[in-house]
Amino acid sequence: MPVWACLDALVEHAPKLQDLHVQTTLTPACLSTIPRMSNLQCLSLLCKGLRDVRFLHALHVLKHLKKLVISFEDSATFVISSLPKASTAQALPALIELNVSVPPQQISPLLSIFKEHSLRRLEIRTPPKRSILEGPPQPDPIPDPEMWAKALQDIPIRFPYLTHMTVGFQRDRMDMTAPGLFPLFEPLLDLRELENVNLDFPWLFFTDDDFKKIALAWPELCTLRLAGSVGTPIATVTALQSFAIHCPKLHGISLQFDARQLPPTTIEDAPISFSKVKLLDTQDSPVDSALSVARHIDRIFPSIKTIQSSRQGELWGEVGDLIRVLKAVRMDQKARDHALMKRVRSTRRAGPLD
Template identity: 25%
Template sequence: NNDILHEIFTWLRPHVLHDDPTPEEEERRKDARQDLLSMALVCKTFSEHALDALWRELDDLLPVMQLFTESHDLEGDGITVGGLAGGLAGGQDVSHFNHLISEHEWTRFRHYARRVRIIRSSGFGTFEASMLLHLGRRNIGKALFPFTPTLEDVKLEFCGETWSGTENIESPAIARKVRDYAVQLCLSTVCSNVPELRLLTITGLGRISSLAPLLPCAHLEELHVQDAVLGPRSLRTLASIDSLHELDMSFELTDYEFSSCSGLTNLRSLSLSGPMYQIPTILDMVSSTHVRTVRIADPSNKATYKECTECVQVASKFPLLDEFFLVADNGFSFSESLDGPHFVNTSVPLTELIRPLLRHRSLRTLSISRWQPGGFGFSDADVETLATAWPGIVTLMLAVNRAEAVPSLNALVVLARSCPALRTLELPSITIASAEQLRPPDPPPPLSRRVSSRGRVTPTPLYENDQTL
């Protein structure tokens, strides 16, 4: 009975691995796959059910890629240079490889692809992206994995902008257009095949004219984009992806003028890495009232105090803000004057930088990492201000260079009394006036026990002159 066999092989599926599996778990999963393969070779009746269980979940695209190679690397996990794999690895145009995929290989691919339900990590590199582009064309736009309800983790990695013929002044512009077309086509191919996509990671995106290929992914919840150069059109498309819950992006905006746009209405976590003066543009774009975590970083080492203050001010607009992180150093700070720019080496109060956040009584995590000439002034009164504003704070990390004004040991007492949930603390510095402040208080004198005439035990001072009970 097919139903009984289906139920039996369902229980024989390999266990799903966690993010950091142990060697024992990996070995058990490998053994389970080997058992299914052995059962598939027993008889034709077992074969269909065993193959369904074996191909239902893939850890990556390697088994799929191996379907298009005439020979396999039996010793390792890679694909030997031969057939389509060798041609694509050689850097030739993917459109030249129609003749390298035989009808037998194409039939074999469709035979197994229809069994795939989940691909844990696609890991699209240069080879995989080129392969899928070609397969998408050959399949006339139809889904390559027709019964795949979701790809849990798709990773796209693009190379940089390259061109040949540098003597032609138009070559760089043409190369950018060709690359943009290739990136758009690759995104369209992937997103159209996995409309239930939940998490997407794109590395090396570079300059792209539009993010419209992402729109078919109506269930996209997490988007991680690295090294993106965004224009107004891309930014408007990004704002329209209202399904996003988490956005992690390292970016740079083009020099075009950006008109105001709003969106990302369901965002809960926002991580931005880029020029500090451009980050408020992205923050202004987010109209979600559910944002709880904001991470801001400027790796350029040029973020000014004014730019940081503006970012903190804009980030404070989120009413449910629970965690705030700022990483922005400035090795050189200049001020404009009639005589031109000159070096500034004056301290600024730390509380002025984070003052917009003081109204968020529910703040649980605050992490500020910044070095700038002159340092930050931070006194006992400032510590008391923070403790009063955030009584439930759990993590307070102020990794800044100090100025003349620094808190004393009394600041720790204030934090201990006002913030009972505090678990992690980092302050710029602590002033210790004398070694006496570090000496622990004297313990109370021991008490002796005296039995009264009525049989009661009453504590009495051990020393006659001590009246303390």
């Protein structure tokens, strides 16, 4: 039985169907049937053979759809035809989560049907490139960042109320060094309600000042992951300090920084922050003095429980061990101070000293 006939049968015999996953070659007949499933709340499409995003306009009528997953299987054969004139009505008004796998140059046309949508969760990934023999995904050369510029500008315009955002390349593509390009990502700083951010790009080696701008722009952050860049990072532990100060809800952070470059100030004189960060993933961050770095991180993230690293794991493991020791020493000193103050108050109640 052809796919369109199966979908027709679902329309007739399962009118209250809410979840639909289609993994096959899509035809015009299939696409004309899906909008008739008016109660759909979750729709997942593996768009094998589909080379046009105009089909999204057919989904306008799915007013109850909350989650949409679209994956284009082969980016090499994907092309865009001219889109029909956009409808004046908001597309998919109930949509909360959108997950798409599409080449970067096609993201903006794909999102063009939305107008200041109330979407909360967005995930955009580039599809893996496969060999002619359908082998495993192959790493692609890093493309011109301008391919992403339009998409990164459009995201905050189309979805100004995002709280969860994942955007970037497939992880196995990150095999080349590239300079940091902070201006490319600056449009995303307009998304003031972001709580969870995950970016995978080769251009994320920012400066300490850049990271301060990010921390100031995203005060609601709970988790932050900036990954995919290869080489020596520019930022230092000062970048961590910015997140400790300006992101009070942050509890997990993953980024690269040069831990060999430490502030000139005496760390013992630095105040202990009130940061709630419990997890720090240093990725490939270089480090040479475990004790010095441990002292800084212990002050910046006093609630830290776990430090992860994908390189120089032994030395970063030392940093984690030292932080636990420093925390124990600090707690012991706090207990001693408390006992001393208690004794002083008791003495004062007993009368003046001779």
